[in-house]
Amino acid sequence: MGFICSIVMSWFAALVCLAVFFLAVFFLTICGHVTICMAEDQPLLAPVPATDTVPATDTVPATDTIPATDTVPATDTVPAADTVLLSVDETARQADALFEASWRSRHVIPAAAVSDAEYLRRIYLDLAGRIPAVSEVREFLSDPDSSRRDRVVEQLLDSPAYVRNFTTVWRNALIPQAASQPQYRALIPGFEAWLWTQIAADTPYDEVVRRIITIPVDSSTAMTGVLNSASSPEAFFVSRDLKPENAATGTSRAFLGVRLDCAQCHNHPFDRWKQQQFWQLAAFYADLPGADTASSGMPSGSGGDATSHRSIRMPSTGELIPAIFLTGDTPAWTDSTSPREVLADWLTDSRNPWFARMAANRMWAQFFGRGLVHPVDDFSENNAPAEPAVLDLLATQFVAHGYDLKFLIRTITRTRVYRTGSRQTHESQADADAFARAALRGMTPEQFFDSLAEAVGYYQPFLANNPFLTDDSSPRGRFLELYLDDAESPLQRQTTILQALAMMNGDFIDQATSLEDSQTLRAVTEFPRMSDAERLETLSLATVSRPPTAGELATFLPYLEASAQAAGETSSPGSREALGDVFWVLLNSSEFLLNH
Amino acid sequence: MDAVRIHRRLFGRYSGLSLLGASMSGWLPRLALQAESRGIRPARSCILLWMSGGPSQIDTFDPHEGHANGGPVKAIETSIPGIRIADSLPRTAQVMQHLAPIRTMSTKEGDHARATYYLRTGYLPQGPVQFPTLGSLLSHQLRQDECELPAFISVNPFRAFSPEAFGPGFLGPAWSPLVVADQRSSNTDISFEVRNLQTAPRLAAARIDDRIRLLNVLEQEFLAERPGIPGSSHRQSYAQAVRMMRSRDVGAFRLDDEPNALRDRYGRSPFGQACLLARRLVEKGVAFVEVALNGLENRGGAGWDSHTDNFQTVRDLCEVLDPAWATLMSDLQERGLLESTLVVWMGEFGRTPVINENAGRDHWPGSWSAVLGGGGIRTGQVCGRTSSDGMEIEESPVSVPNLMATICRAVGLDETSSNQSNIGRPIPLADHGAVPLQQLLT
Structure with missing residues (x-):
C-alpha cells in the first residue's frame, strides 16, 4: 500500500517536473544542426554471422594479414564493409597495440604489470562483485599454469556469482533510480529476476534490449507485476513513470549513450540535438499509459489503431510530431508494425552508430572504472573517446560476435591494459584517459558489502520468497544505504566520514573483530599449530587478498608479542585479542576498501 | 568518551617509539601535539x-x-x-x-x-x-x-x-x-x-590508539603510490572521523542539551x-x-x-x-x-x-x-x-x-x-x- 502511494507520488513528482519543462522560459539556440551521415547501403559494422557457430572463446585463428587500423571504422561515416571476425586474443592484441602506439606518441610510460594477487582480487571484484576467499587466493597463487589468469575468468563467467553481479551491474545501468530513490526500490526484485534469466542464458545483448523495448506495458498489470515482483523488464518503463518522454530519455542514454535530456524542452545548447528530434524519438513510445492525453497523438477514448501511435504532441508548440529515428531516417511503416518493434529494429541494427559502441564503452567502464567515453553515457561531438580506434574495434567485434557480452568481457580482461598494476610509477600515468595505470576505484555498495561479508565470514541470509529483495534493516541493507553514492564514476567515489565511523566503531565491524563473535578470527585463532606469522597471513589473505609484506610482519608480529606479554602469557594464544586489532586495521585499510 | 585521557595516554605510550616517526608523518591526527583549545571561533x-x-x-x-x-x-x-x-x-x-x-x-x-x-x-x-x-x-x-x-x-x-x-x-x-x-x-x-562516534565499550582507549597507529603505518605506502580521489578521500575522512571521535565538540550535535x-x-x-x-x-x-x-x-x-x-x-x-x-x-x-x-x-x-x-x-x-x-x-x-x-x-x-x-x-x-x-x-x-x-x- 505504501508502495502504491509512493509510486503515485513519484508520478505526481514527475508530472511536476514535466510541467517545469513545458514552461521553461528560455530557449537556447545552437549553431547548426549537424546531420548524421550514414551510408544506407553499407553496414557500419559487420552483419551478425548467420549461424551461431561463433566460438565463445578464442578458437578463431588470428588473421595477421590485416593491420589493426584497417578493421576499425574511424568515424561514424566510414563503415567497414568487410569486417573480419577476430578471436578474443587477437582483438585484445589489437587493442593493446593501439594503446601502445598512443602511449608512445604521447610519451606515456605505462605502469608495471599487475601482480597475480592484485589481478585476482581485481577480476573477482569486477566479475563476481566480491573479493576472493582465502582458499581461492591460495589456490590461485600456487597454480603453476601460465594460463591461470585466463582460466579464472572462465571459471568466474561460469559461476552464479557472475550472474548475480552482472544482474546488479545491469540493473544499476538500466534503472539507476531504483538504487537512489526509495520510491522506485520496489522495482528491483522483478527487474533483477528478469535480468538474471537473460544473463544466465547468455542472451545476446541486442536481444535483451529488444525484449525491454518491446515489452507491452499496461499500467494496471505493471503495478500488479511490481507488487508481486513478477519477472519482467517493465521496470525500465515503470521507473520512467510510463511516460513517452522519460522512456525516450532513458532509451537514448542507456542504449545509445546520447543525452537528450536537455533537448526535451529546448534545442541542446552544446550539442546537435534539436527539441524536435527529442519528440520524434518520444513518439515511438506514444502508446505508453503515462502519456499525457493532451500531448499524445492518439484519438481520445480509444486504444487507437497502429498508426495513431506513431506521433506525439510537442507540449511547447502543440505540434504533432511523427516518430522518426535520431539519425533522421523515417521508419518504413506497414499497417501492422508496432512503433516500439520498429524502434528496437533500428536501435539494434548493426548500422546504428551508437548502439554497439555504447555497450562496449559500458563494459570497458565496468573493468576500468571509467569509459573510453566518459561519462559512460555521454557520447557527443564535444566528448571524444579516449581511444576511438579501440572503441570502434571492440564495437565492431562485439557485433561480429553476435552481441555476445562475454566476448567483450573476455577481450577486455585479456588486454595488457587491464593487466597493469595500480602503483603509479610515472607522472604520465596520472591522466585517467591514458589508461596507463589501474586507477584506484571506489567500490559499489554491493561490491563493498559482499566483500566485507566474505572477509569476516558473515553468512548473508536471503529472503526465501524473494531472493532479489534486500531487507533494509539487515546489515546488507544498512550498508548499501550508507555507501550510496552519486559520483559520476568509481574513480570519483569518495569515502564519507560517516562510512569511516561505521567501519571503525559500528556494531558489524565490532563483532567481526571480537573473538567471541567473529567467524574469521575464530577460525584463525582456534586452528591449532598455526604460528602468529601464519595467522597474520590468513588475515591478510582474507582482506587484502595477498600475503603480508615483510614490513607488515615486522610491524604486526612485535605487536602481537607485546600484547601477549602485556597479558602475562607466554604462548601465542595470548595474542588473540591483538589479532582482532590487526583484523580491524586490515578491514579499515584503503587497500581493502578500494578496488585497485 | 574521555577525549583528554586518550590524548595523554597516546602521548605517554608512544612518544618514544620509533614507529611513532611513521605515524607522526602520517595522515591521522597528531593528537599528542594538539593544543587543548576550546570554544574557537x-x-x-x-x-x-x-x-x-x-x-x-x-x-x-x-x-x-x-x-x-x-x-x-x-x-x-x-x-x-x-x-x-x-x-x-x-x-x-x-x-x-x-x-x-x-x-x-x-x-x-x-x-x-x-x-x-x-x-x-x-x-x-x-x-x-x-x-x-x-x-x-x-x-x-x-x-x-x-x-x-x-x-x-x-x-x-x-x-x-x-x-x-x-x-x-x-x-x-x-x-x-x-x-x-x-x-x-x-x-x-x-x-x-552522528552515529558510531563511540568506540565499542569492550575496547580500552589504548587499544583504539594502537589500532589507529597500526592503520597509519599500513596505509602509508599503499596510498602514497596510488594517487586518486578514492584514496585521498579515504585518508581525509578517516582523519576527520578520528578527530571527531576524540573531540568534546561533538556534543554540539546533542540538541537535548x-x-x-x-x-x-x-x-x-x-x-x-x-x-x-x-x-x-x-x-x-x-x-x-x-x-x-x-x-x-x-x-x-x-x-x-x-x-x-x-x-x-x-x-x-x-x-x-x-x-x-x-x-x-x-x-x-x-x-x-x-x-x-x-x-x-x-x-x-x-x-x-x-x-x-x-x-x-x-x-x-x-x-x-x-x-x-x-x-x-x-x-x-x-x-x-x-x-x-x-x-x-x-x-x-x-x-x-x-x-x-x-x-x-x-x-x-x-x-x-x-x-x-x-x-x-x-x-x-x-x-x-x-x-x-x-x-x-x-
Whole structure:
C-alpha cells in the first residue's frame, strides 16, 4: 500500500517536473544542426554471422594479414564493409597495440604489470562483485599454469556469482533510480529476476534490449507485476513513470549513450540535438499509459489503431510530431508494425552508430572504472573517446560476435591494459584517459558489502520468497544505504566520514573483530599449530587478498608479542585479542576498501 | 568518551617509539601535539539556508499585493519601517533589522540542474572544471585548524538536481561536507546525532590508539603510490572521523542539551531543529553550515517547486521556515554570534509572477529574491526593485557572480583570490568581473 502511494507520488513528482519543462522560459539556440551521415547501403559494422557457430572463446585463428587500423571504422561515416571476425586474443592484441602506439606518441610510460594477487582480487571484484576467499587466493597463487589468469575468468563467467553481479551491474545501468530513490526500490526484485534469466542464458545483448523495448506495458498489470515482483523488464518503463518522454530519455542514454535530456524542452545548447528530434524519438513510445492525453497523438477514448501511435504532441508548440529515428531516417511503416518493434529494429541494427559502441564503452567502464567515453553515457561531438580506434574495434567485434557480452568481457580482461598494476610509477600515468595505470576505484555498495561479508565470514541470509529483495534493516541493507553514492564514476567515489565511523566503531565491524563473535578470527585463532606469522597471513589473505609484506610482519608480529606479554602469557594464544586489532586495521585499510 | 585521557595516554605510550616517526608523518591526527583549545571561533562563519526547488519571491520577500500577479498574499510591515514582506513570514518580519533582502536576483538559468549548479558554485557548468560548492569554497578559506569538527557540515541536502553542485570539486575530498540527516523516533524528538562516534565499550582507549597507529603505518605506502580521489578521500575522512571521535565538540550535535522552550521556538520540524544545530555548530567554530529546506513530510525533495497549488505550498513551507529562521537570527544575536555569522537564504531561482492555470508558479530566473543577513551585511534595507507586475527589474539587477563577491566580502574574503583548479587554471572565488554590492556591505 505504501508502495502504491509512493509510486503515485513519484508520478505526481514527475508530472511536476514535466510541467517545469513545458514552461521553461528560455530557449537556447545552437549553431547548426549537424546531420548524421550514414551510408544506407553499407553496414557500419559487420552483419551478425548467420549461424551461431561463433566460438565463445578464442578458437578463431588470428588473421595477421590485416593491420589493426584497417578493421576499425574511424568515424561514424566510414563503415567497414568487410569486417573480419577476430578471436578474443587477437582483438585484445589489437587493442593493446593501439594503446601502445598512443602511449608512445604521447610519451606515456605505462605502469608495471599487475601482480597475480592484485589481478585476482581485481577480476573477482569486477566479475563476481566480491573479493576472493582465502582458499581461492591460495589456490590461485600456487597454480603453476601460465594460463591461470585466463582460466579464472572462465571459471568466474561460469559461476552464479557472475550472474548475480552482472544482474546488479545491469540493473544499476538500466534503472539507476531504483538504487537512489526509495520510491522506485520496489522495482528491483522483478527487474533483477528478469535480468538474471537473460544473463544466465547468455542472451545476446541486442536481444535483451529488444525484449525491454518491446515489452507491452499496461499500467494496471505493471503495478500488479511490481507488487508481486513478477519477472519482467517493465521496470525500465515503470521507473520512467510510463511516460513517452522519460522512456525516450532513458532509451537514448542507456542504449545509445546520447543525452537528450536537455533537448526535451529546448534545442541542446552544446550539442546537435534539436527539441524536435527529442519528440520524434518520444513518439515511438506514444502508446505508453503515462502519456499525457493532451500531448499524445492518439484519438481520445480509444486504444487507437497502429498508426495513431506513431506521433506525439510537442507540449511547447502543440505540434504533432511523427516518430522518426535520431539519425533522421523515417521508419518504413506497414499497417501492422508496432512503433516500439520498429524502434528496437533500428536501435539494434548493426548500422546504428551508437548502439554497439555504447555497450562496449559500458563494459570497458565496468573493468576500468571509467569509459573510453566518459561519462559512460555521454557520447557527443564535444566528448571524444579516449581511444576511438579501440572503441570502434571492440564495437565492431562485439557485433561480429553476435552481441555476445562475454566476448567483450573476455577481450577486455585479456588486454595488457587491464593487466597493469595500480602503483603509479610515472607522472604520465596520472591522466585517467591514458589508461596507463589501474586507477584506484571506489567500490559499489554491493561490491563493498559482499566483500566485507566474505572477509569476516558473515553468512548473508536471503529472503526465501524473494531472493532479489534486500531487507533494509539487515546489515546488507544498512550498508548499501550508507555507501550510496552519486559520483559520476568509481574513480570519483569518495569515502564519507560517516562510512569511516561505521567501519571503525559500528556494531558489524565490532563483532567481526571480537573473538567471541567473529567467524574469521575464530577460525584463525582456534586452528591449532598455526604460528602468529601464519595467522597474520590468513588475515591478510582474507582482506587484502595477498600475503603480508615483510614490513607488515615486522610491524604486526612485535605487536602481537607485546600484547601477549602485556597479558602475562607466554604462548601465542595470548595474542588473540591483538589479532582482532590487526583484523580491524586490515578491514579499515584503503587497500581493502578500494578496488585497485 | 574521555577525549583528554586518550590524548595523554597516546602521548605517554608512544612518544618514544620509533614507529611513532611513521605515524607522526602520517595522515591521522597528531593528537599528542594538539593544543587543548576550546570554544574557537573563526573570524567568520556562514550559514546557508538552501531552498531547494526555487522559492516564490512574490509570496515571500517581494509581495505585489493589489496586482493580479500578487495572488491572495498580503504584504505586512516589518521591524524596519517601509520594508514590507509577505504575510507568510510574520516572525521573520520582526527580525528585518538583521536581514537585507535582494529583490533583483537575475540569471538566465531556468533549469533546476544548471541553476542549482550556478547558485551553489557561482559558476555555470563549463567543460572539465569541477567548481566547488559554496560551503567547500568558503570553509576552505575560513576554517581554523583548532576546530575539531569538520569545517563544512551539510544538513539534509537534496542533491538530485545536480549532485556535483554539492561537492568540493577541484578542492578535493578534504573539503567535502559532513552530511547529517535527521533521524527521528517521533515528531518531537528530532535528532542529528552522528552515529558510531563511540568506540565499542569492550575496547580500552589504548587499544583504539594502537589500532589507529597500526592503520597509519599500513596505509602509508599503499596510498602514497596510488594517487586518486578514492584514496585521498579515504585518508581525509578517516582523519576527520578520528578527530571527531576524540573531540568534546561533538556534543554540539546533542540538541537535548538545549532548553525545550528554545527548541520549541525554532519549531519542532527537521528544518527548525537543523537551524538550532547550525547555531550550535557555528558556536564551536564550524566555518560553514548548510541547512536545506526541501519538501515537507513525504512530499518529495524539491518542496519550493510550486508548479501547482503554489499558495498553499508556500504557506506550508513558510510555517516551517518562519519560526526557524527568525529564532536563528535572534538566537545568534543573543549569543554574540551574529556579527561574525553571515546568513544566506536562497534557492536556485524564483517563480513566474504570472499565476498559471493550476494556481501554480513556474520557473523564473529573471527577477527573484535572495536574502543576506547577519555579519558583514548592512542589514535593515532592501536591495533592488521590481516592476509593479514583478516581471521586470527597475533598479539594481544582481548577477550570481556579484552575489558571490558580496558573500565573500561579508565573511572577510577577497573574491578575486584564486584556487588552483583541476585543469591547472587558477579560479577566483567569484567569477572574473564580479563586483561586490557595496550598498549591502558594512
